[in-house]
Each structure stands twice: as C-alpha cells, then as structure tokens.
Amino acid sequence: MKAQSKHKHKRKSAIIFILCVVAIFSLAFIGFKGFKIAGYEFKSFDKVITKGLDLQGGVSVLMEIKDEDVKKEDLEKTRQLLALRVNKLGVSETTVTTEGQKRIRVDIPGAFDSSDIVKNLTKSGKLEFKDSEGSVVLEGKDVSKATAILDNQTNKPVISLELNDDGKGKFAEATGNNIGKKITIFMDEDEISSPVVETKIADGKAIISGSENLKEAQNTASLINSGALPVALESVSVKNVGAQLGAEALPNALKAGAVGIALIFMFMIAYYRVPGLIASIALVAYVTLVLLIFVEVGATLTLPGIAGFLLTIGMAVDANVLIFERTKEELSKGISIKSAIKKGFENAASSIIDSNVTTIIAALVLYFVGTGAVKGFAATLMIGVFVSMFTALVITKKLINLSVEMGFLKNISQFRVKGGSKDA
Structure with a gap:
C-alpha cells in the first residue's frame, strides 16, 4: 500500500513537471515566433515590444x-x-x-x-479670437475640443471647435455684436483665419478655415487641444x-544575446549536469517573463536596455550557481538529496537577496538621476533583477523538488558530488 502511494506520488510529480516544462517552452515559442489560430494572431515579442530611437531610428x-x-x-x-x-x-x-x-x-x-x-x-499654442477693433473676444481656454475634418461642401480641411459653457456665452455675444464684420483668429500671434460673421452663433460651435492640407489642420487642432505652454x-x-543604424544594431544585439545565452546553457549543463539542465529550463522561463513584462508595462527597448537585460541573465545564473554550490556542500556532509536541496536554497537565499537588493538600489539611483538611455538601462535592470529572484527562488526550486520527487534527480553524482545515491 505504501509502495503504491509512493508510485502515485512519483507519477503526479512527473505529470506536474512535464506540464511545467511544456508550459514554459510553449510560452517561449509563442513569444519568440508568434502564431495564428482561428483568425487571431499572437504577435511575437519583436512586433509588440516598443523599440527606442537607436533600434528603429x-x-x-x-x-x-x-x-x-x-x-x-x-x-x-x-x-x-x-x-x-x-x-x-x-x-x-x-x-x-x-x-x-x-x-x-x-x-x-x-x-x-x-x-x-x-x-x-x-x-506656445496660444489661441485668440479678435474682433474688428482688435479686442480679444475668445481664448484657447474657452475651447473644449478641436477636431480637424474635411468640409462637406468645399471638401477642404477645416478645424471644428466645440466651446465650453463660458466660451458659448462669449462667442454668442461676440458674433451677435459683429454681424457683417470679421472675427480674426490668431495662433501664437499668427493669423490663421479671418471669417466674416453672417449670423449669431449660439450653439457653441465654430469652424476655422485656411489650412492648406489635412495634416496642417491636424497639427493646429493638436496645438489648440494641448493648450498654451506656460513658458x-x-x-x-x-x-x-537613421533607420539603417537600428536595422543593423538590433539583429546584432539579438545574435550576441542568443550566443551568450547558449553558452550559459552549455556551461550550466556541462558543470552541474541534471540541476544545470533544470536551471536552463528556468532561465528560458526567466527570459520569457521579462519580455512579457516589457510588453505589459510598455517599456521602450534600447541598446543600453538590451545590455541591462543580458546583464540580469548573468545575475540569474549567479543565483543558480550559489544555490547549487550550497547544495553540494550539504551533500558532501552525507545528508539526503531532498534535505540538501532544502538547506541549499535556504542558505543561498540571503546571499541572493542581499546582492540583488544592492543592485536594485544602484538601478534606482541611475533611474532617478540619469537621463535618456541611462534610464532605459536602469529600468530593464530593475525588472530583470526582480524576475531573476523569482525564477531562482520559486521556479528553479519547484522544478528541482519535482525532479527529486519523480526520481529524475536521485543520485549525488548528478550534482558532480562523489558518492552513491542518497534517498530522501
């Protein structure tokens, strides 16, 4: 009965382990390749991550x-x-x-x-309506909305204005007092339109004509909507x-990143064997999670940002190295694999947290004091550090424990420690 229960526990652990691995690699595949299903496209990271000036010009x-x-x-x-x-x-x-x-x-x-x-x-975006005597009858603050449209009758671009409650009253009074006269519209003291008032306008809607094309009308409307600058x-x-610089820089950066990650995987597997393989799977999850966070928070990826991202991959590996070395120390004392792994994670956790906290502090200083590309580097560094701690202390730990429970990791030689098997 006990043997049957143990067998069920192993099978359950194996199923969970396989599902975790499949989920990690499936998410990574979708993120890096993208795919279409039932007419819906899951776009790859390359298509959805915002690229900075140095990557797209x-x-x-x-x-x-x-x-x-x-x-x-x-x-x-x-x-x-x-x-x-x-x-x-x-x-x-x-x-x-x-x-x-x-x-x-x-x-x-x-x-x-x-x-x-x-x-x-x-x-500055300063909008003023002046009557024939030069008195200001309406200002930009009286406008609630400006929209560039094509006039239905002339098919020429115009700017449609919707006035707020104060503006409605002022415009009704101004147009009522200036029938047959001009009300000139100025933007930053430049005359942009000078229509003749034909009737009193009480509905709070006005039209500015005189734009040469729709783009100019859109620019003027945006200036009106954003308001006058205070300085x-x-x-x-x-x-x-130029776009050519970015077109060359991004592929080169991605190639360098891919080669670096591949070398890390090779080292981890060659030196730590089965635990190294599991750590490599966790690193795939790390890379995917970081890029997903970039997409969700709308982070702008720059070349310094990519450098910060690759740096955090190295830090994530450092965390795994600390954990495995502490585990090897415990195994050399002759305790079981399960107990050694537990103590290995507990002993390494404080070192991992301390080193990452100091990095986060440095990144915060760079972010708040630095400018431009330095901010991008600091932002990606902070995101990467937080995710690296999560993957090392949660994902790697879970996969390692499942490997032990399913019997995949059962011999201390799989940790490069001399000796026979050590049961839990």
Missing part, C-alpha cells in the same frame, strides 16, 4: 526653457503638454522626459522630419537617427 529634440527662474510645476506642466501635443500629432511611442532644471527631451521613434516637429514643439521654449539640440 527617429528624432531626438532637446528643448530648453528661455525663462531664467523656472518653477518645478511649470517644468512638469510643460513636459505633460509637450507629450500631449506630440501624441496628438499622430506620433506614437514617444518619450518626453525632463533633464535638469530647464530642459525637456522629446524622443520620437520612427519620425524623420525634424523641422516640422521642432516647429510644433516650440509654438517659452527653444530647441538646443536636434538629432536624427
């Missing part, structure tokens, strides 16, 4: 505030408005960060027309990164 603009004394809240507000403005230009995957006390960097992957981008970023800006640095 683009424009990096460093803006500086002209004012001498800049409040921290004005700097942050300007950053938020610039991010809103760039995104409303139809550009995605942008990164807008502050640098120092007066500078803001805007990185726009995949965009290469730097002149238009700088022009739209430096505009004056100028561009101090504009860098264009």
Whole structure:
C-alpha cells in the first residue's frame, strides 16, 4: 500500500513537471515566433515590444526653457503638454522626459522630419479670437475640443471647435455684436483665419478655415487641444537617427544575446549536469517573463536596455550557481538529496537577496538621476533583477523538488558530488 502511494506520488510529480516544462517552452515559442489560430494572431515579442530611437531610428529634440527662474510645476506642466501635443500629432511611442532644471527631451521613434516637429514643439499654442477693433473676444481656454475634418461642401480641411459653457456665452455675444464684420483668429500671434460673421452663433460651435492640407489642420487642432505652454521654449539640440543604424544594431544585439545565452546553457549543463539542465529550463522561463513584462508595462527597448537585460541573465545564473554550490556542500556532509536541496536554497537565499537588493538600489539611483538611455538601462535592470529572484527562488526550486520527487534527480553524482545515491 505504501509502495503504491509512493508510485502515485512519483507519477503526479512527473505529470506536474512535464506540464511545467511544456508550459514554459510553449510560452517561449509563442513569444519568440508568434502564431495564428482561428483568425487571431499572437504577435511575437519583436512586433509588440516598443523599440527606442537607436533600434528603429527617429528624432531626438532637446528643448530648453528661455525663462531664467523656472518653477518645478511649470517644468512638469510643460513636459505633460509637450507629450500631449506630440501624441496628438499622430506620433506614437514617444518619450518626453525632463533633464535638469530647464530642459525637456522629446524622443520620437520612427519620425524623420525634424523641422516640422521642432516647429510644433516650440509654438506656445496660444489661441485668440479678435474682433474688428482688435479686442480679444475668445481664448484657447474657452475651447473644449478641436477636431480637424474635411468640409462637406468645399471638401477642404477645416478645424471644428466645440466651446465650453463660458466660451458659448462669449462667442454668442461676440458674433451677435459683429454681424457683417470679421472675427480674426490668431495662433501664437499668427493669423490663421479671418471669417466674416453672417449670423449669431449660439450653439457653441465654430469652424476655422485656411489650412492648406489635412495634416496642417491636424497639427493646429493638436496645438489648440494641448493648450498654451506656460513658458517659452527653444530647441538646443536636434538629432536624427537613421533607420539603417537600428536595422543593423538590433539583429546584432539579438545574435550576441542568443550566443551568450547558449553558452550559459552549455556551461550550466556541462558543470552541474541534471540541476544545470533544470536551471536552463528556468532561465528560458526567466527570459520569457521579462519580455512579457516589457510588453505589459510598455517599456521602450534600447541598446543600453538590451545590455541591462543580458546583464540580469548573468545575475540569474549567479543565483543558480550559489544555490547549487550550497547544495553540494550539504551533500558532501552525507545528508539526503531532498534535505540538501532544502538547506541549499535556504542558505543561498540571503546571499541572493542581499546582492540583488544592492543592485536594485544602484538601478534606482541611475533611474532617478540619469537621463535618456541611462534610464532605459536602469529600468530593464530593475525588472530583470526582480524576475531573476523569482525564477531562482520559486521556479528553479519547484522544478528541482519535482525532479527529486519523480526520481529524475536521485543520485549525488548528478550534482558532480562523489558518492552513491542518497534517498530522501
């Protein structure tokens, strides 16, 4: 009866182990290759992870505030408005960060027309409606929404404005008092439209004409929606990164990563044998989990980020090396494999946590003090460290214990320790 129960326990452990391994490799295959089923496509990591400027090219603009004394809240507000403005230009995957006390960097992957981008970023976005006498009758703050559309009658691009409650009252009064006269619309003191008022407009809707094309109308609408900047800006640095550099850099980085990971697997299996094989399976889970987290949090992957990611793979291996060496020390004392593994993990845990915590502290400093690519390196390093601790102390431990329970790991020679088998 006892033997039958033991056999069932071994079979159950074997089934769980096989399911875990299949799940890990299936998830890895889907992540790296992708596949389609029933008309739905599971995209590979390469297609869904956001790539930085150095991997796909683009424009990096460093803006500086002209004012001498800049409040921290004005700097942050300007950053938020610039991010809103760039995104409303139809550009995605942008990164807008502050640098120092007066500078803001805007990185726009995949965009290469730097002149238009700088022009739209430096505009203050101040919208004013003036009557024939030059008095301001309406401002940008009175507009709740601006949309670029094609006029149904003329088929020309126009900007449709929807006014808020305050704006409705002001515009109704202004149009009522200026029938037959012009109300001129200015953007940053540049005249963009000067229509003649034909009737009083009380519904809070207005049209701005005069845009040469739909793109220009969209740009103007985005400026109106983002509002006026609280400070004056100028561009101090504009860098264009060609797509060719990224096209060459990414494959080379991936090849280097693949070779490095393969060498790690070979070393672990050659030196630690069966535990090394199990650790390699756990490392596959680690790589897959980290890339999944990159996708979920919307992390932007850069070349320094890839370097940080590969560095954490080495740290994940270090954790396994510590665990296995501590286990070998316990086995050399003559205790059972199961007890040695338990003590090995317990003894190594404090060292793993301590070393990783110091790395996390360093990464936090780099993230909050550094700028641009340094932040990307720090972010990927932190994510990788947290996941490496999880895979070493949870996934590797579970797979090792299942291997012992199913009888796959039952001889101390499988740990490169001399001697016979040691039962639990």
